Amino acid sequence: MPQNYETPVTLEFSLELQTDPLGAVLDVRVPDAPSDGARQALLDSIEETLVGARGNLVFQAVRQAHDAVASYASRHDYDLGFFPDTFTGVDATRDRTSVHVEWSWEGDLPMFYEYGVSPHTIEGDPLLHFYYEQIDQWVRTESVEWGSETGGIPESRAVRDSLNWLRREVGQ
Numbered sequence: 001m002p003q004n005y006e007t008p009v010t011l012e013f014s015l016e017l018q019t020d021p022l023g024a025v026l027d028v029r030v031p032d033a034p035s036d037g038a039r040q041a042l043l044d045s046i047e048e049t050l051v052g053a054r055g056n057l058v059f060q061a062v063r064q065a066h067d068a069v070a071s072y073a074s075r076h077d078y079d080l081g082f083f084p085d086t087f088t089g090v091d092a093t094r095d096r097t098s099v100h101v102e103w104s105w106e107g108d109l110p111m112f113y114e115y116g117v118s119p120h121t122i123e124g125d126p127l128l129h130f131y132y133e134q135i136d137q138w139v140r141t142e143s144v145e146w147g148s149e150t151g152g153i154p155e156s157r158a159v160r161d162s163l164n165w166l167r168r169e170v171g172q
Contacts, residue, residue: 007034009030009032009034009038009039009042010032011028011029011030011046012028012029012030013027013029014026014027014028015163015167015170017159018102018104019111021088021104021105021106022104022105022111022114022159023102023103023104023105023159024061024102024104024163025100025101025102026050026058026099026100026102026166027098027099027100027101028046028098028099028170029097030042030043030046030097030098031097036096039096043094043098043099046099047092047094047099050099051090051092051099057166057169057170058090058103058166059090060165060169061162061165062087062090062162064158064161065158065161065162066083066087066158068156068157068158068161068162069083069084069113069156069158070083072113072156072158076154078113080113082109083105083109083110086105086106086107086109086110087103087104087105088103088104088105088106089103090102090103091103110159112153113153113155113156113158114155114157114160115155116152116153116155116156117152118152119152120152
């Protein structure tokens, strides 16, 4: 009768939200393994699951963030079609003991919608100039009370919620 030799292997997992730019850093380490071959086989599997396979976990987390932003935009009547275009992609690296993955969204706007913005006034020096597409007109004014009717921009939590989902998936 064949014997089943199971050797526990410790995985160290770290998933951190980044704010400049908005995104995430994920590290999975295999500090100890019965052999280097076993460690490399495990890292192969981890890398494939996180970033290599079609529909991988990082892809799913990013898609969840984009879907959440689309839903948020619909609820608040915002045009946030630009959001997926700000995604800069996924960068994955691997060394002898770990897999490191980063992904982010560039620019300030994704951060504003992730965390929300309190009502505030934007002052010109001396005037503000902007194009108001709905009336097809350039506007010049001394100040704009941003969010005065809506109470600001509510937070979407799209990226943070997608990272919480990813934490739960990896923890299973």
